[in-house]
Amino acid sequence: MPNNQFKRGELYSVINGMASIAVARRLQKNFRQAGLDITIEQWSILYHLWKEDCLSQQELCNRTFRDKPSITRLVDNLEKQGLVNRHPSPTDRRINLVCLTPAAQSLQELTLQLANATMEEALTGINKEEVEIVKKVLQQVYDNLK
Amino acid sequence: MPNNQFKRGELYSVINGMASIAVARRLQKNFRQAGLDITIEQWSILYHLWKEDCLSQQELCNRTFRDKPSITRLVDNLEKQGLVNRHPSPTDRRINLVCLTPAAQSLQELTLQLANATMEEALTGINKEEVEIVKKVLQQVYDNLK
């Protein structure tokens, strides 16, 4: 392997691999142990709908950084489980508004507690200034590439 | 949504979503534009083998943070493409050593150049101290959860 190649790129495997995978796996495990039968990908959709209900699928694409087919199928699966419904937009017939059902609303408190606990554990021993730097850097990485 | 819920957890979507997805997509796009028909997941296996050839599948699991079935199938696909071979370990008949072919070796220089260029672009405007903090924090996140 040539010298001096890909030194900064070691960050790639760090960004892409370890931390995000570890957080995702732990959260999924905590959901399972609590008897919750949802994936973290499905939960990420619910998370955005709890912040603002009845978003279009396109808006869910933007907020979760997924493409349209991925959202289509996540919403399909959430609909099968009775957690969301598609409603036609009154102003634009191309648009589906994805809205929470009462069943989804009842999941909010428990799943957010589990997510908080997971993040507390993940961030143990890391001070707030460092967390802010990480957020800023990763935002910059995203902006540099988008 | 309850107040004060999941505030630190905003980091979750940052870690798990934006930056890593952006880096992965950009690198994949750069591979495609260069006419390379490999996925970034396959490339990540090759990357570790360029650092040290003929690793066991278990060792690839450890170094790439994947489970055993994922490695089995990535190696299957790399083998189909003629980029690696499985060799039985001389000392332990349970073990497959995964070794690079000459075809894989010829990909090394170009793909590392593309990876370097991608990381240069990703890290534009971010100073080295901040990069070090990000690496440290994400390592800590991983260690906290593993």
Add this chain to the structure above:
DNA sequence: GGCATATAGTTAGTTATGCAACTATTTTCA
């Protein structure tokens, strides 16, 4: 008004991931 273009969403095909269950081999230890 009507045609070209853009936007929202779906479908099909390939690859990848995680879990559970399985086979084969090696190690442990009573």
Add this chain to the structure above:
DNA sequence: TGAAAATAGTTGCATAACTAACTATATGCC
């Protein structure tokens, strides 16, 4: 020594990701 436990790898199943191609609706502009 021999049975139990651990380790390496594979297979089946479900979910999810990206690309490309598709339908339906809306917008822009002559």
